[in-house]
Amino acid sequence: MKSVLYLCLFLLGLQVQGQYSRSNLNDEQQEQNIPHSPEHSQAEGENLAHVRIAPSNADFAFRFYKQVREEAGNKNIFFSPLSISTAFAMLSLGARSNTLIQLHEGLAFNLTEVEEREIHEGFQHLLQLLNDPHQEVQVTIGNALFIDNQLKLLQKFLDDVTNFYYSEVISSNFQNSADATKEINKYIEIKTHGKIVDLLKSLDLDTMMVLVNCIFFKGYWEKPFNNLATRDDVFLLDTKNSVKVKMMHAYKYFNIHRDEKLSCWVVEIPYKGKATALFVLPDEGAMKQVEDALLKETVSNWMQSLKKRIIYLDLPKFTISGSYDVKSLFEKMGVTEVFSDQADLSAVAGKSLLKVSKAIHKAMVAVSENGTEAAVVTVIEMVTTSAFAEFSLPPHITFNRPFLIMIFDKTTNSILFVGKIVNPAAIED
Known part of the structure; x- marks a missing residue:
């Protein structure tokens, strides 16, 4: 046995x-x-x-x-x-x-x-x-x-x-x-x-x-979102369907990167202390190619390419x-x-x-x-068994379609959590 x-x-x-x-x-x-x-x-x-x-x-x-x-x-x-x-x-x-x-x-x-x-x-x-x-x-x-x-x-x-x-x-x-x-x-x-x-x-x-x-x-968050700025908005599930969400808003400096090869935005939102969250927003129709490219080398390149810029950021509560x-x-x-x-x-x-x-x-x-x-x-x-461009307009990055999230501990260089938010209004059992 x-x-x-x-x-x-x-x-x-x-x-x-x-x-x-x-x-x-x-x-x-x-x-x-x-x-x-x-x-x-x-x-x-x-x-x-x-x-x-x-x-x-x-x-x-x-x-x-x-x-x-x-x-x-x-x-x-x-x-x-x-x-x-x-x-x-x-x-x-x-x-x-x-x-x-x-x-x-x-x-x-x-x-x-x-x-x-x-x-x-x-x-x-x-x-x-x-x-x-x-x-x-x-x-x-x-x-x-x-x-x-x-x-x-x-x-x-x-x-x-x-x-x-x-x-x-x-x-x-x-x-x-x-x-x-x-x-x-x-x-x-x-x-x-x-x-x-x-x-x-x-x-x-x-x-x-x-x-x-x-x-x-x-x-x-190192810099919390303003509760008073949160309002109802639309999150696009696909080209035909959407759900209502509570969308948080911020206009401030974030570390961001635009990956033209993979057609996605990368936004880092740090926590107080030595942890940080990386939010990845693929362009419409680009989710699969971003997912296919998910490797430690890809993420390392994103982290090294982050530049501090002031942006308009829209991120759903979920x-x-x-x-x-x-x-x-x-x-x-x-x-x-x-x-x-x-x-x-x-x-x-x-x-x-x-x-x-x-x-x-x-x-x-x-x-x-x-x-x-x-x-x-x-x-x-x-x-038992048998770099900041002063004269360019601030980017407006809106996470109103499916995106990825990764949470890192910087002290140990560890990936604590990985996720894909397809529908922020859903809670699966």
């Missing part, structure tokens, strides 16, 4: 309401198990661990996006590549042989360029930096392993998940599925500040372990969500063995045969005049 590992990723965001107090932020940071690095001591060094994994994480983000795009159709897209990669990287500590090779390839890691230990050291340092309570943008990350009390994990696996990923290890009774489900949902609810409730409806009968990754993000079967998407990306009876997760629990039965991701985010709030959970379950 094989045991099953269940992975669930959930991201949630709500509209920011007012200012978030420093005391609340610090209290919530103290709940985390992840130590933070001093604000300056490690940020200036060369060859830092998190720098080694940043290119692979970016490659994974855009590979995964393109796979999601194939299935999303005309639906909104929003997910956290960091949450997915963190959860599966943690899982890879227990993988061996071809299962491990496929996981590395799926996560875009090339072991000729980065050693396996460097991958985990990279995530270790990444988690330290992102959980730094001194940052003005709030990012809190929590990892947990819920383990059936009949499953005996290898000590090295336990040591590695706690050392590299600061994971909590929680003994659970999966023979009582209802109680175990309730316990996991409670953990997720706490880690996402009450925004994610009753995510898991049930667990497979043969579940032996559940791996959870939660990310909560809250950021305020709250969007999406659900993804990560198992299905990974299988289409060539990661198949970890989900099959051939899975080799022998470094997790020795003779106990394990495979991943489910991997899901649910995401939701809100963007408003003040900023952005988001939260993420990843759960894995194991079960």
Whole structure:
């Protein structure tokens, strides 16, 4: 018999309401198990661990996006590549042989360029930096392993998940599925500040372990939009259909870039602190060519080409969500063995045969005049199986048709979230 590992990723965001107090932020940071690095001591060094994994994480983000795009159709897209990669990287500590090779390839890691230990050291340092309570943008990350009390994990696996990923290890009774489900949902609810409730409806009968990754993000624009300037406007879904939205307006300096080759505008809107959002508005009919060109090199070129200019900016308020079967998407990306009876997760629990039965991701985010709030959970379950031009007119950039959004943490050069807003008035389940 094989045991099953269940992975669930959930991201949630709500509209920011007012200012978030420093005391609340610090209290919530103290709940985390992840130590933070001093604000300056490690940020200036060369060859830092998190720098080694940043290119692979970016490659994974855009590979995964393109796979999601194939299935999303005309639906909104929003997910956290960091949450997915963190959860599966943690899982890879227990993988061996071809299962491990496929996981590395799926996560875009090339072991000729980065050693396996460097991958985990990279995530270790990444988690330290992102959980730094001194940052003005709030990012809190929590990892947990819920383990059936009949499953005996290898000590090295336990040591590695706690050392590299600061994971909590929680003994659970999966023979009582209802109680175990309730316990996991409670953990997720706490880690996402009450925004994610009753995510898991049930667990497979043969579940032996559940791996959870939660990310909560809250950021305020460096220069908020004026609430009084927000008004009703029209967002074009396509050439024939439109919806009414609340459109925010600004006339101020932004870092922008016009990519003539890809026919799109790129606008950077920074948060207070060291996070920033990149909004990409393709010309009418140019969305596919922009999406096809989404690579880390493309985004790097956009970031390097940004110039500060005063512009008229129209951006809709939106709250969007999406659900993804990560198992299905990974299988289409060539990661198949970890989900099959051939899975080799022998470094997790020795003779106990394990495979991943489910991997899901649910995401939701809100963007408003003040900023952005988001939260993420990843759960894995194991079960048994058989330059400014002074005299030019300011550009008027209106996000009134489908556009892309990416949220970055500049300290770690990490892509936290990626999305496509097709209909800002829709909320998918």
